[in-house]
Amino acid sequence: MAYNALSEAEKVFILHGIQDDFRNDGRSRRDFRPMELQTNVIASACGSARFCIANSDILVGIKPEIDAPFPDKPEEGKIEFHVDCSANALLDFEGRGGEELALEISNCLRITYASPFAFDLKSLCILPKHQCWKLYVDILILQCAGNLYDAISFAVKSAFYNLRIPRVNSALLDGGNVDLVLSDDPSDCDRLDVQSIPILLTICKIGEHCVIDPSIDEEICSSSNIVVGVSRNKIVSLKTISGGSFHPDTIENCIDLAISTAKTLDNTLMNILKHEESLTKSKKNIKCSFLN
Amino acid sequence: MPFDQKKINGPDNSFSYKQYIESNKEENQDFELKKGRKDGREPNESRKIAVQMNAISKAKGSCYIENGNTKLICGVFELREISRSTRYNDKGQLYCDFKYAPFSRDNRKSLNENDEKLISNSIKTALESVVCLHEFPNYQIDIFIMVLEDDGSILSTAIMAAGVAFIDACIPCFDIPASSTIAFYDGKALVDPTAEEEEIVNTSNPQNNHGTITLTSLNSIDQVAQILFTGYIEPSILKEAKRQLLENNKIHEKYLKKVISMKIVKENRES
Numbered sequence: 001m002a003y004n005a006l007s008e009a010e011k012v013f014i015l016h017g018i019q020d021d022f023r024n025d026g027r028s029r030r031d032f033r034p035m036e037l038q039t040n041v042i043a044s045a046c047g048s049a050r051f052c053i054a055n056s057d058i059l060v061g062i063k064p065e066i067d068a069p070f071p072d073k074p075e076e077g078k079i080e081f082h083v084d085c086s087a088n089a090l091l092d093f094e095g096r097g098g099e100e101l102a103l104e105i106s107n108c109l110r111i112t113y114a115s116p117f118a119f120d121l122k123s124l125c126i127l128p129k130h131q132c133w134k135l136y137v138d139i140l141i142l143q144c145a146g147n148l149y150d151a152i153s154f155a156v157k158s159a160f161y162n163l164r165i166p167r168v169n170s171a172l173l174d175g176g177n178v179d180l181v182l183s184d185d186p187s188d189c190d191r192l193d194v195q196s197i198p199i200l201l202t203i204c205k206i207g208e209h210c211v212i213d214p215s216i217d218e219e220i221c222s223s224s225n226i227v228v229g230v231s232r233n234k235i236v237s238l239k240t241i242s243g244g245s246f247h248p249d250t251i252e253n254c255i256d257l258a259i260s261t262a263k264t265l266d267n268t269l270m271n272i273l274k275h276e277e278s279l280t281k282s283k284k285n286i287k288c289s290f291l292n
Numbered sequence: 293m294p295f296d297q298k299k300i301n302g303p304d305n306s307f308s309y310k311q312y313i314e315s316n317k318e319e320n321q322d323f324e325l326k327k328g329r330k331d332g333r334e335p336n337e338s339r340k341i342a343v344q345m346n347a348i349s350k351a352k353g354s355c356y357i358e359n360g361n362t363k364l365i366c367g368v369f370e371l372r373e374i375s376r377s378t379r380y381n382d383k384g385q386l387y388c389d390f391k392y393a394p395f396s397r398d399n400r401k402s403l404n405e406n407d408e409k410l411i412s413n414s415i416k417t418a419l420e421s422v423v424c425l426h427e428f429p430n431y432q433i434d435i436f437i438m439v440l441e442d443d444g445s446i447l448s449t450a451i452m453a454a455g456v457a458f459i460d461a462c463i464p465c466f467d468i469p470a471s472s473t474i475a476f477y478d479g480k481a482l483v484d485p486t487a488e489e490e491e492i493v494n495t496s497n498p499q500n501n502h503g504t505i506t507l508t509s510l511n512s513i514d515q516v517a518q519i520l521f522t523g524y525i526e527p528s529i530l531k532e533a534k535r536q537l538l539e540n541n542k543i544h545e546k547y548l549k550k551v552i553s554m555k556i557v558k559e560n561r562e563s
Contacts, residue, residue: 072311107410114494115503115524224421226519235530238505238521243420245515251534255527 006220014221018206024217030261032213033147035154037272039162040280045138047163051155053213055145057089058155060137062163066180067134069125077124077132079113081106082139083152089144098141104241105139105152108200112153112229112237118198127171130178135163146216149227149241153200154269160197161273164189198231199269201262203254205246210253212261226254230262308399329482329489331360338472338484338540339445343453343551345460353461357453360486361443366453368461371431384428388416388435390450396442397487411447412437418451418471418508418518424464433463444486445473447506447520452544459552467510468548469517470541474533475504476525481533483540494523501525507537511545 014024021028033054042048045061052058069076083106085098092098113119124133137159139152167183167190204214204222214222224244229237235255329335339360348354351367374385390412415437423433435457437450448471455469475485475493479501482489493502503523509516521530 071308103406103409104413107406107413110406111410111520111522114522117500117524231524233527234524235521235527236524238519238530239414240417240516240518240520243417243425245421245510245513245517247514248509248516248534248538251516251519252531255530259527 006217010217011221014218015207018209018211018218023211025215027213029209029211030257032265033215037154037158037269037276039158039273039276046165047159047161049155049158049162051151051158052143053145053147053151053154054215055143056147056151057141057143058148058151059140059142060152060155060159061140062159063136063138064133064163064165065136066126066131068130069128069132071129073121074129075125076121078134079119079121079124079137080134081109081113081137081156083109083141084139085141085144089141093141101148105149108149108227108229108237108239108241109137109153109156111239112198112200115231115236117234118196118229118231118236120193120196123192124165126168126180127173127178130173131171131180133165144216146219147202147213149200149202150213153198153229154265157194157197157199157269158273160192161194161277163192165192166190195270196231198229198236199262199266200237201228201230201258201265202226202241203228203257205244205250205254210250210257212257224250226251228254228258228262230258230266233259233263235259310398331486335481336483336536336540338543339486341449341452341544341547343456343548345456345551345555351457351461353457353459353463355453355457355460357449357456359443359445359449359484361441362446362449363440364437364446364450364453365440366435366437366450366457368454368457368463369434369436371428371433374430374432381430382426384423384425384430385432386416386419386423386425386435387432388412388419388437388454390415390437390439392439392442396439411450414447414506414518414520415450415454418469419454419458421515421517422455422465422467422469422510423458424466427464442487444488444490445484445506447471448473448484448508451506451508451518452548456548456552460555467512467515468545468552469508469510470545470548471506471508471518472537472540472544473504473506474537476502476523476529476533478502479526479529481529481536483536501529505530505533505537507534507541509538509541511538511542 017023036052039049041050042061045063047062050059083102085093085102087094167188169183170181172179203226204211205224206222224246225241227239342358344356347356348367352370353368356365390408451471458465475482477493503525505521508518
């Protein structure tokens with residue numbers, strides 16, 4: 001994924017560390033690095049979040065727009081993911097360098113959110129056959145220190161939690177044209193149920209062991225990476241990234257590891273989001289900068 | 293694909309008449325799948341595969357494959373050196389271009405560019421662990437795949453075609469990749485789904501445990517090269533399906549080996 005000069009001796013050191021369940025930064029194989037979360041950071045978006053895992057820094061903004069539904073799915077809304085790799089994150093991303101990775105990540109999110117049990121597009125319907133909400137999810141990678149998939153999926157989930165769609169009081173069909181009556185109060189909004197929104201977990205096979213939350217150095221040492229999408233203890237997506245094969249039994253280990261990790265992580269994330277919301281509710285919300 | 297300006301697409305807000313056909317309604321489709329598969333296959337029965345090597349004369353190696361009604365053609369071209377402007381690579385690089393022909397599906401408009409990219413990315417991932425890339429430092433190998441008719445299980449068919457094309461091109465490989473697809477309908481596994489079955493399972497009216505999984509394996513070295521799953525499923529069902537996919541891949545591999553050895557025998561006799 002990312003280029004980093006690493007000598008053979010360094011690679012062996014990382015490999016041995018993982019064998020002994022003691023990684024470079026002192027973590028065990030099943031530990032995540034410290035995470036940081038902030039929602040409602042972009043004033044012009046309806047839902048936004050900034051999420052960091054160590055130095056991997058992701059900014060997500062969601063904007064809804066009114067659109068006509070697909071004729072073959074008249075009762076469903078639309079959702080579109082767009083990933084942008086900033087050249088500040090990695091020099092490799094300069095020019096068109098990040099495009100391939102960006103496309104890979106947005107496609108992975110698309111298949112993860114595809115099932116109606118993971119994300120219900122019917123909740124985005126305004127008037128069947130005529131109008132629906134289309135959500136544009138824009139993801140910006142500000143810094144990259146490995147484990148992008150996980151960081152992005154957490155950031156997107158947090159942004160969905162923060163998302164407020166303007167409430168439509170009534171939608172009427174008037175001679176083929178749709179009349180929408182929006183609520184006069186700008187704080188009168190609809191929120192989505194984020195309980196079932198999936199998260200992604202990258203499982204990295206280094207030597208004989210499966211590791212979660214790989215750092216950029218560990219990603220280079222890995223023989224194969226599997227991204228697992230988990231929603232409420234069910235698997236929603238499974239994808240191998242960056243070439244390298246593995247034994248069939250590894251898949252089962254990966255799935256078990258992903259399910260158990262996702263369970264705790266998902267609970268923690270929801271608790272933190274609720275806690276964060278209660279903090280911002282009390283004080284007056286002034287959005288000027290997220291850098292402080 | 294260039295836009296055909298002479299084709300009359302009809303008014304902007306018009307759409308296909310097909311969604312009004314009774315048999316296409318969701319309830320009917322569900323009902324039919326509950327009775328059994330439309331083409332009379334058993335749930336664990338694959339369609340018949342036919343492979344022809346050396347189908348494109350201009351390519352270094354090529355393969356035409358038919359899996360039931362799914363037809364595609366794959367070409368592997370001469371190796372070329374990566375230009376000096378980019379960084380030196382110890383390993384060879386693969387470039388995979390996967391395209392649907394405009395006439396490959398019922399609906400011409402539904403061709404989704406992101407879908408093509410996702411599939412070509414998955415093919416590339418699979419082939420990276422099949423081809424001996426360490427033997428071609430700083431070289432790029434181009435693979436072009438064109439789908440002539442899409443009737444489901446497209447990814448697994450494409451990976452097998454690409455694997456055979458690489459062998460036809462005499463590029464060293466670790467093994468012949470064998471790949472198969474399973475669609476889940478209400479927790480039940482349907483091997484080698486058709487396009488219609490894939491659509492019922494994933495888009496029109498999904499049941500609780502639904503989805504499709506494609507798995508590529510290298511049987512002689514007991515490795516898995518690629519997995520792609522999308523849907524919503526209990527982990528235990530997925531694990532069970534993995535066993536079934538590996539079983540199925542063994543059958544495919546046997547057939548591919550037979551095709552390749554027959555071609556070699558034929559060539560030897562001619563020369």
